[in-house]
Amino acid sequence: MNLLFPQEKIVFDLPDAEIEYHPSLFDSEKSNELFQLLKNEIPWQHDEITVYGRKHFQPRLTSLYGNDGKPYGYSNIIMRPNRWNSLLMFIKNNVESICNENFTTVLLNYYRDGKDSNGWHADNEKELGRNPIIASVSFGVERVFQLKHNVTNQRQSINLENGSLLVMKGATQHFWKHQIPKSSKEIGARINLTFRIIK
Template identity: 40%
Template sequence: MDLFNTEKISNILPYDGIVNYYGKVLKLSEAKHFYDCLLQTIEWKNDEAIIFGKHIVTKRKAAWYGDSNYAYTYSGTTKQALVWTKELLELKKITQQHTGETFNSCLLNLYHDGNEGMSWHSDDETSLGINTAIASISFGAERKFSFKHKKSKQTFSVMLETGSLLLMKGATQSHWLHALPKTSIIKKARINLTFRTIVL
């Protein structure tokens, strides 16, 4: 018996890329279990960035895990991958089964409330290769995730529910920016896992 939905997932991007939104792939009780475990077991640290030569420490916290001690550089700072936790390996397996992709690393972000977000950017670092696949699983507060085309400036958004899965692949990072807009309405925390593949 096939436990997973093998129906073709439609592309929610209008052009120049592929974004598949699978919706909730975990039951509410499962999502809560993983949310609680991730809060307690992940080695969260305030994220850092170099912006216009200035060193910034964010309120948002982050962590980087992988198959090996991969170095990942973004926003002018470098992280060394930690060893997978039991829960992260379970979530990687679920993500790979749904998407058909294979991942060797994961960047996690902890947003304490809606006042913390992510500005427009593309995940186009050299270490990820060209036209890479990135899968995102969300836990906790439901948040809006937005896309903006680099040339046409067309924008659209999708609400990411707790326990939901989204996959960006194809030329998405080359042609589109994405962001997690800030909002004063959201008072609860959100944990986001982005499974990636470091090119060796």
Template identity: 55%
Template structure:
């Protein structure tokens, strides 16, 4: 492993501000946090409604926060639990980079390549006008894609490595969808922490 973390770089997306920090955490830190969160988080498996049909969500989720504000998406309303010490430690690292204080963390556990997250934008009204979303990856690397909301031929992709931070801010959620697609490859589980502000 390099003694110095690789420089963060910005993705070349019009009308967006997306920055990738490959080594926010060391390999040892990422592995330790992954094991801790796998055990201590109250994972849940919700049903989602898509075009009038109900399906099991293709991943496990959890919501933690410094306040009691719920979060709703895809006809699911989640009520948060208080931050654990592990989440507080990761949150502090993210806040030092992002320069903001996050209130809430939506966690996703992708158990294998069949688990995914379809095209969407984090644009729910409780997140504010220009939400800042800080996405931390632990566990297996996974492909992550962007697609312009209007011109769907405009796309970008990136491999999210364990210990990395992807920071989406500005008008990104107004103009771009993102997804974590399914893969036929045999992949180990991945935990994703998405820090956000729900005032």
């Protein structure tokens, strides 16, 4: 067990969802260290997406790592994974010890400031399977994570703290969308790692 901090778990009582939040997967000192290593060592890329027929650069930087060279696609972007390195394996092992899963892939997002964001979406790509488990680790500046039910429009906001882990599983991706909205505040950078299993 590689966990560096006693684990507190918050389970959200939401319809059609299984969501739990661990505020301190890593302590503050280790989280700050991991943030700097990820910022400096990951080969970040800036991809274009097409929205309503117009091309735009994504409002964040991304990178993909995974097993067996399996690609991952979303928003008409096909990403080819880099091979796991020791830094990501360290984080992955800690996440897996909480989730009791063997993740094959991690998508990394680098939000450089409050202007970077990720719009409403569900992690429901077919290669993730019917009821995917998504384990999301955050480093850096705290950002608001918003959820919205597809039918009832019920909403839930979670402040994702430095070193935290958010886990979504079960039918969550069928019934809920989520986003990281832009912030008008002058804030620093955040790096997020979303571990998943590609079938």
